[in-house]
Amino acid sequence: MIGGVVSYGQPVQVRSPIFARVGESTDLPCTYSTSATDGFTLEWRYAAPGTPAIQAERLLYYNGNMYWVGSDEDRMALVQNPPVQGTATLRISNLQPSDTGLYICDVTNPDDWSGSGQGLINLSVLVPPSVPTCRLNGQAYVGSDVVLTCQALYGLPVPIYSWSREKNAAPISLNNMVQDPRTGTLLLRNLSAPFTGKYTCTASNALGSATCTVTIRVLIFGATLIIGGAVMGTFIVILLIAAVLTYFIWCKKRRTKQAQEKSEMREESKPPSYRSSRRTPENAPLRRGASRQEHPELRPSQFSFVV
Missing domain, CATH: 2.60.40.10 (Immunoglobulins)
Known part of the structure; x- marks a missing residue:
């Protein structure tokens, strides 16, 4: 007979749950009456709250040798090791909130199927409230x-x-x-x-x-609306001031650019240096009635030929 266990072929029953405080130790009782012969096995499995028993994960397995699965070996131990004298109780120390869940004790003896069976034990780890x-x-x-x-x-x-x-x-x-x-x-x-x-x-x-x-x-x-309106009004005023300053800066830059462009245009349109307007004797016109004798520079040179 296994504590909290019924024989194969009968409905599985869930026994009263075990409650233990966080940080303490507790035993999950499991006993059996069959004799451990060749092929005798013991298995403990665990299913988190809300997980079906069929999806429970193995914690340990014994078939002449002990095999631990996972990282909880340092906190878990069998009360009787090896578990061949009718006791398969599992002891858990330093309980953690994550230890809460369903534990399954499974004893199998191929030479005595009537003495084989499963035990289901619900463990609840009591924890004080976290800071809300x-x-x-x-x-x-x-x-x-x-x-x-x-x-x-x-x-x-x-x-x-x-x-x-x-x-x-x-x-x-x-x-x-x-x-x-x-x-x-x-x-x-x-x-x-x-x-x-x-x-x-x-x-x-x-x-x-x-x-x-x-x-x-x-x-x-109403006060809330006034405060909100004041904040919004202040924001709008700041935007307007920024816009006006930006406009004046843009206008100033534009006027400076236009003045520079006009100055460059005047420089480009100025006429080149012109000759002196004083007339030289060569191009000065003759006065009416004046002869070339009065202007010897107009007389032909001695090498000139008169035709």
């Missing part, structure tokens, strides 16, 4: 509703949540505060100035508790 996370959902202005949420990532048993306010806080009607201890939500209805303050959530179970806080500042909706 608090959040504000919604806009905290007068007349609105908001929801505060609180959630711990782990904790076993499942944590219970409770909300409280700081000391000397202004009184609030209980009808405007609705909390759910299972989900950790707190609904605040029809906000007003007294709702302003710090809210503390406590997640607790049999092993301990942890807290987080969130602060609410209730604003008048």
Whole structure:
């Protein structure tokens, strides 16, 4: 007879689960009545929560020699080693949250099938709640509703949540505060100035508790719009000033460029240096009635031929 085990061909039964605290040690009992003969085997398998038993992974296998699978050999051991005297109990030390799940003890004796069978044991590692996370959902202005949420990532048993306010806080009607201890939500209805303050959530179970806080500042909706409008107005003014400065800088650069271009055009259109306007004797016209004798330079030279 195997503890928590029925013979092959009968429905598999799940026994009462085992609870143990994180960091402690616990035994997963498994006993059998058959004699260990040639071919006798023992196998322990593990399935994480939500995993079908058929997909359980092997932890150890014994068939005359011990074979450990995985990295948990340093935390696991058989109470009786070798397990041939009717005891196949598995001891786990320094329990971790990841040890929670279904354990299967499988004894097989080819010479005695009636003494062979499987045992299913559920192990739950008890863990105090982790530090929860608090959040504000919604806009905290007068007349609105908001929801505060609180959630711990782990904790076993499942944590219970409770909300409280700081000391000397202004009184609030209980009808405007609705909390759910299972989900950790707190609904605040029809906000007003007294709702302003710090809210503390406590997640607790049999092993301990942890807290987080969130602060609410209730604003008048109109004031919120005014503040938002002022911020937007300031932003628009800054954009306008930047645009005007950019325009003036562009105009100044354009005028400078135009003046430079005009100066270059004047330089290119200036006429080349011209000759002196004084007339030389060679090209000066004769006065009326004047003869060439008065202008000897106009008389033919002695080498000239007169035709």
